[in-house]
Amino acid sequence: MPTKYERKGVYLQRVGRLFDTYENLLVVELDNVGSKQMQDARRDLRALQSEILCGKNTIIRKALKEKLAGRPSLDKVLHELRGNIAFVFTKGDLREVRKCIMDNKVPAPAKTGQIAQCDVVVPAGPTGMPPDMTSFFQALAIPTKIERGSISIMSDVQVIRANERVGASAVALLQRMNIMPFTYGMRIRKIYEEGAMYAPSVLDITTEDLIERLKEAINKMAAISLGSGYLTAPAVPHLMLRASKALVAASIGADYDMPQSRDLRQFLSDPSRMEELVAAAAATTSAAIAPAATGAKAADAEVAQAQEPAEESDEDMGLGLFD
Structure with missing residues (x-):
C-alpha cells in the first residue's frame, strides 16, 4: 500500500500533467455538491474531452508554482485558489462544457439561516392540508379559505426573497407543502482560456453583439x-x-x-x-x-x-x- 508521501507525489504528477496537456480550464465552486452529483458530472464531461480535478488547494498551489516559470499566465489561476473549488480541464467547446456543468443540478429544500438563491413564491390554490391547520397559515399572514374539506391559498404569496436569510416559518411552510425551491450544483467562477481569465458571462457574447x-x-x-x-x-x-x-x-x-x-x-x-x-x-x-x-x-x-x-x-x- 503506498504511503501518504507517495500518494501526494502521484497527485502532484497528475496536476502537472493536466496543466501541461490542457490550455483551457474552468474554475468551479463545489459548495453543497454531493458525491453522486460529482460522479454524474464526471461522466457527462468525459464525453466533451474534459476532466475534473479536485483536491487540497495547498497541493495544487504547490504544483502551480512549479509551472509558473514556463507559463507565467497561470498566475491568474493561482489567485483563484480559495474556497471549495475544482478545475474542469477541457479541449472541447467551452459553451458546451458550461452548459453541461449548469445542467448538472439537483433540487434541494430550504434550510433555516441559509442565504436564498432566488425569490420563492407559494402559488395560490389547494394545499391538501386539513382545516385544523388554518392557524398555521394565519400566523404567517397568508390568506386562506376552506374548499372541499381542505385549506386553499387565496393568492400567490412570496415567502422568501433572494439574497436574504431563510426564516424558520418559511422552511416549515415549504416542508409541509413539499416544495424544494433551491437547486445545488457546480457554479462556474472563472474561465481560463489560452492565458486569459474572464467571467463566464463572456461566453454569452455573440458576433451580433x-x-x-x-x-x-x-x-x-x-x-x-x-x-x-x-x-x-x-x-x-x-x-x-x-x-x-x-x-x-x-x-x-x-x-x-x-x-x-x-x-x-x-x-x-x-x-x-x-x-x-x-x-x-x-x-x-x-x-x-x-x-x-x-x-x-x-x-x-x-x-x-x-x-x-x-x-x-x-x-x-x-x-x-x-x-
Whole structure:
C-alpha cells in the first residue's frame, strides 16, 4: 500500500500533467455538491474531452508554482485558489462544457439561516392540508379559505426573497407543502482560456453583439469628432453629407442650375409635378442599369459561343460539293 508521501507525489504528477496537456480550464465552486452529483458530472464531461480535478488547494498551489516559470499566465489561476473549488480541464467547446456543468443540478429544500438563491413564491390554490391547520397559515399572514374539506391559498404569496436569510416559518411552510425551491450544483467562477481569465458571462457574447458595440463606438467617435471639430474617418461621411446639403441649398438660393439640385428646384417651383419627377428619376435609373445588364448578357453569349466546338465542313475534309 503506498504511503501518504507517495500518494501526494502521484497527485502532484497528475496536476502537472493536466496543466501541461490542457490550455483551457474552468474554475468551479463545489459548495453543497454531493458525491453522486460529482460522479454524474464526471461522466457527462468525459464525453466533451474534459476532466475534473479536485483536491487540497495547498497541493495544487504547490504544483502551480512549479509551472509558473514556463507559463507565467497561470498566475491568474493561482489567485483563484480559495474556497471549495475544482478545475474542469477541457479541449472541447467551452459553451458546451458550461452548459453541461449548469445542467448538472439537483433540487434541494430550504434550510433555516441559509442565504436564498432566488425569490420563492407559494402559488395560490389547494394545499391538501386539513382545516385544523388554518392557524398555521394565519400566523404567517397568508390568506386562506376552506374548499372541499381542505385549506386553499387565496393568492400567490412570496415567502422568501433572494439574497436574504431563510426564516424558520418559511422552511416549515415549504416542508409541509413539499416544495424544494433551491437547486445545488457546480457554479462556474472563472474561465481560463489560452492565458486569459474572464467571467463566464463572456461566453454569452455573440458576433451580433460585437457588431452592435462596434457600431455604437463608431457613432460616438463620429459625434465627438463633429462636436470638437477634429477630423476622423467616421466623421467624413457626415461632413460630405453636410457639404452636399449646403451646396444644394446654395444652388437653390442663388437660382443656379446644377444637376444635383435640378429636380429639387423643379419641385419647389411646381409641387404638382412630384409624380412626374419621381417617374423620370426611376426611368433614368432603369436606363442606367439596362445597358450594364445588356452588356453582361452579350458578354455571356460571346463566352458561350466561344466554348462551342466549330462545325466541321466539307472543305476541311478536302472534298468539293460535287466530288
